[in-house]
Amino acid sequence: MEYQFIRDPIAGFRVRMSEEHALVGRWLNDELPLNDIAGFIEKMSTVKQGTEELKLEGKEVRLTLSKDEALFEAHTLFQNDVDLSRYEDDLLELDEDGLMAGCGFEDFQALMHDWNRFVQSRR
Template structure:
């Protein structure tokens, strides 16, 4: 998993990742940032101490964390009301779920967060 941290003067610290993992970067940039990083490390500690799963609903992205992986799912995946989409059916739009879910291994997730923390602290 490749990533790059960027200090943006307008938007703060941003995480750039490959398309496959872009949702993870968005989650870390927009929902966690430096402010909630300690909370995420607490979730990791719970998993390492034997808790099976930690789930965080988030504002736009749900994280499901377990010993094997970190699974990220945009809330848009759980949108069940198609009535609002009916007006667009004639436009032949493709409502793909690309970019709405991503996953990485637990160890890769831990490494990403440690690197992010170091970047936030200016190391």
């Protein structure tokens, strides 16, 4: 998983990620408060030791964290109230690229530790 941390003078702390993991970056940028990174890392360690999953429903992204993987899903995937068949004549369909991303637990844990160090060192 490739990523780059940025401290933007206007937008603040941001992470850029490869296209494949863009949703993970969006979750870090928009869903996880900077003052809760350390607390989240603690929750991660309890998930790794236990048998339960951690599910976090954000504003736009759901994170499901198990001891094996981190799965990110955009809420758009779960909107069943829109009848997409009425758009068939326009050849429109839901593009699911970028609406789901996943990675192994260890990779995600390393990302979180790196993110925490970056934010703490530049405050």
